[in-house]
Amino acid sequence: MINSGLLIIRLVVGLTFVGHGAQKLFGWFGGTGIEGTGNWLKTIGLAKGAKVWAILAGLFEFIGGLLFASGVLTWLGAAMIVIVMIDAIFAVHGKNGYWMTEGGFEYNFVLIAVAIGVALTGPGDYVLLYQP
Structure with missing residues (x-):
């Protein structure tokens, strides 16, 4: 039961992050790609190096999500998430308070808790590669 629960959590959270990363990097799933993400980052005050930050955010989400979902180096995927x-939280949501209904960081905080919780628990038995 625990292994099935961990698999469900890893797949839902991890693949969601893969999708977000793909939006930023490739413009898939309705995303704006690197250029559009960089332009958006400029609007929130990250004008210097916006394209680099867009690439890094996309890579962290995409690779972190893949690692988290697959159960391979789960701790690293969790850290990237x-x-x-x-x-x-610091760049966008923190200034809006806690609750998501006000644009706050509630959801970000929940995802942090899930990622850390899975990293501390371990990925479970259902992983892409055997890990002793």
């Missing part, structure tokens, strides 16, 4: 969510 946590870093992106902390950045989202």
Whole structure:
């Protein structure tokens, strides 16, 4: 039961992050790609190096999500997810308070808790590659 629960959590959270990363990097799933993400980052005050930040955010979400979902180096995938969510809190949501209904960081905080919780628990038995 625990292994099935961990698999569901890893797949839903991890693949969601893969999708977000693909939006930023490739413009898939209705995303704006690197150029559009960079332009948006400029509007929130990250004008210097906006394109680099767009690429890094996309890579952290895409690769972190793949690692988290697959159960391969889950701790690293979780760390990448946590870093992106902390950045989202400081750059966008933190100033709006806690609740998501006000644009706050509630959801980011929940994702941080999930990522850390899975990293501390371990990926479970259902992983892409055997890990002793």
